[in-house]
Amino acid sequence: MLKKLSRRLLARLGWKLIDPPERPAQAVLxxxxxxxxWDGVYALLxxxxLGLEARWVGKDTLFRWPxxxxxxxxxxxxxxxxxxxGFVAEMAAQFATHPNFLLVIAPEGTRSLTKGWKSGFYRIAxxxxxxxxxxxxDYPRREAGILAYLTLTGDPATDIAAIARHYEGRQGKRPELASPIRWLD
Incomplete structure (x- = not known):
């Protein structure tokens, strides 16, 4: 019921959902x-x-009362x-113990402009x-979802270039705050 309601609400708001046909049981999103x-609101919808049983990480201050x-x-x-x-090892262990585990991470680590991406997601995957x-x-196009699933090669330069190619032209609500797709650490 929530799936249908969310799809209708997004459609009414003018958003198109993108979802590749093959979805793995486990991935770092x-x-x-x-x-x-607003990204969080749209992400929840x-x-x-999409019927994703996804977990997500956030700064601990978001988890305070109330x-x-x-x-x-x-x-x-x-x-x-x-x-x-040991966050990377802890999250990798979650994948080992849960056959259906999708972990959402914002590689920038913040909504503010940074010089690049943190590598935690990469090390976890x-x-x-x-x-x-x-x-x-993507606010200008009113599209949201999943562009692709990539199997990492283990070569950070190759992998970040592939990721950047997929995200090319995609814009957030405040494009000036989108960090460049390159390694920070």
Whole structure:
């Protein structure tokens, strides 16, 4: 019922859903560009409309009272960005124990402009041996969903170039805040 309702709402708002025909049971979904709080609203609608049982990571401050419980029920996993402690290994272990696991990560790590992407998603996908899903919300085109699923080669330069080619021309709500698709760390 939520799937149908979300699809209707997105259609009424003028959005077209993009979803490749083959969907793997496990993947790291990249949420790019992430330039506005509205991205989260649309991402939730897209998650429901596509029937994705996706989990997502967010800064731990999003999980405080009074909305913390709701955030967890919506699939949120809090992370303390000030004190990284084996996050990549922890997420790779989640893939090993859950046969149907989709993990959403904003590779920029913020809605603000940065000089590039953090590599955590890449290291998680390689460690878990899962593809990367290129999820997006393109405001000018009013399109959203998943562009493609990529199996990483293990060569960071090759993989980031392939990712950049897929996202070329896609714009967030505030394009000036979209970080360039290149490695930060």
């Amino acid at each position: 990249l949420a790019y560009p992430h330039t506005s709080n 897209i998650k429901l409309a 909305v913390g419980g709701l955030m967890r029920r919506l699939g949120g996993i809090p992370i303390d960005r000030r004190a990284p402690r 390689l460690a878990a041996k899962v593809p990367v899903a290129l999820a997006f919300v």
